[in-house]
Amino acid sequence: MMGVMKSKEDDSKSSAVDAVDRLSTLLDRFHVRASLFHTGPLCGRTTFEAQPDRAFLHVLRRGRLQIEHPAGTGAPRCVVVEEPTLLLYPRAVPHAFVNPPREGSDFTCATLQFAGGDRNPIAAALPPLVQVPLDAIPGLRPALDLLFAETDQVRCGSRLLADRLFEVVLIQLLRWVIDHPQEVGVSSGLVMGLSDPRLARALVALHAAPQVDWTLARMAAEAGMSRSGFAEAFRNVTGTTPLAYLTDWRLTVASTLLQTGHPQKLVAAELGFSAASSLSRAFKQRFGVAPRAWLAAQQQPTL
Structure with a gap:
């Protein structure tokens, strides 16, 4: 039984x-x-x-x-x-x-x-x-x-x-x-987050609409959890905080859009940054260089 x-x-x-x-x-x-x-x-x-x-x-x-x-x-x-x-x-x-x-x-x-x-x-x-x-x-x-x-x-x-x-x-x-x-052999990160029924709901919503003002409360509501419970579960399962993951997702998408020729101003608006300068600051903090310099490096041939 x-x-x-x-x-x-x-x-x-x-x-x-x-x-x-x-x-x-x-x-x-x-x-x-x-x-x-x-x-x-x-x-x-x-x-x-x-x-x-x-x-x-x-x-x-x-x-x-x-x-x-x-x-x-x-x-x-x-x-x-x-x-x-x-x-x-x-x-x-x-x-x-x-x-x-x-x-x-x-x-x-x-x-x-x-x-x-x-x-x-x-x-x-x-x-x-x-x-x-x-x-x-x-x-x-x-x-x-x-x-x-x-x-x-x-x-x-x-x-x-x-x-x-x-x-x-x-x-x-x-x-x-x-x-x-x-x-x-996966023990943390995106795959573990998607394997969790509650966290998956928040992650899918965030992936689909990164431009939304995703506060911790809004993510937790999407998952059907309290803010504290969601924040703790998210960190334990993925190894990062919800807001850090959101920023990382936005910048990962931004790098792809910029590399395919999308203007920085439009990319910033599409991904929820207040202005192109905000995207540039976050991008430099993540990748070490501003978007323009990063794009120039990507276009150089690999030796």
């Missing part, structure tokens, strides 16, 4: 979270583009170099895999995978696949470009490597079946369709990670 009661409580919690779309606003602001680059076996040692703003999503379809990472990346030095698995590198992390020399292992792989690069809040909130068995994610198999059908033979539009299907697989993976953050 105790088990049944716990199950109902878990279902109720899950329904409360699912009632809020925790990903769409994030992905609207910070979209992700996938590009298929390999399908089939890999034998011996294959190295994937780190490049700025390039992430990877690998699908190990069958076989055994050993993964090696250099020291200092934050990822384990050596990982052994022995079942079909999704392997997401949300940031630029060098890695090497070591496969059996004869039969190899079967992969479908794509590079990912997260809008905003290292400033992308989704990519920044994840560990260097997210490793999840395919069978752990409900509903993933139909999308993978379509992906494999497109990658296993060349047909009109196959590459374009495969790219979009990779993005579907990524969204399904992110959805699962938000529901199971600790299983992939």
Whole structure:
């Protein structure tokens, strides 16, 4: 009887979270583009170099895999995978696949470009490597079946369709990670906040309308909590204060808008700053330089 009661409580919690779309606003602001680059076996040692703003999503379809990472990346030095698995590198992390020399292992792989690069809040909130068995994610198999059908033979539009299907697989993976953050090594930050039913309501509202005058009382009301209870829970779960998170979100969005050519005055108005000068001050405090100087640095080629 105790088990049944716990199950109902878990279902109720899950329904409360699912009632809020925790990903769409994030992905609207910070979209992700996938590009298929390999399908089939890999034998011996294959190295994937780190490049700025390039992430990877690998699908190990069958076989055994050993993964090696250099020291200092934050990822384990050596990982052994022995079942079909999704392997997401949300940031630029060098890695090497070591496969059996004869039969190899079967992969479908794509590079990912997260809008905003290292400033992308989704990519920044994840560990260097997210490793999840395919069978752990409900509903993933139909999308993978379509992906494999497109990658296993060349047909009109196959590459374009495969790219979009990779993005579907990524969204399904992110959805699962938000529901199971600790299983992939996430213990604080945005993902943990979105996994909490009450905090998620406030975060989604804040993400959707950063220009609103989000006082602590207003955020707490969105979450259905008292101000003190909300402030304490928010800090414990995300590792930062609500107002600091709000400022950080606004500046992260601002950096993306400025880089795509939006005038500073319009960006300030869209994100709730009283004037362009207020945005400039906050921007300099966060990034160390004023927006104009920051943009100039972003436009310089990487050596």
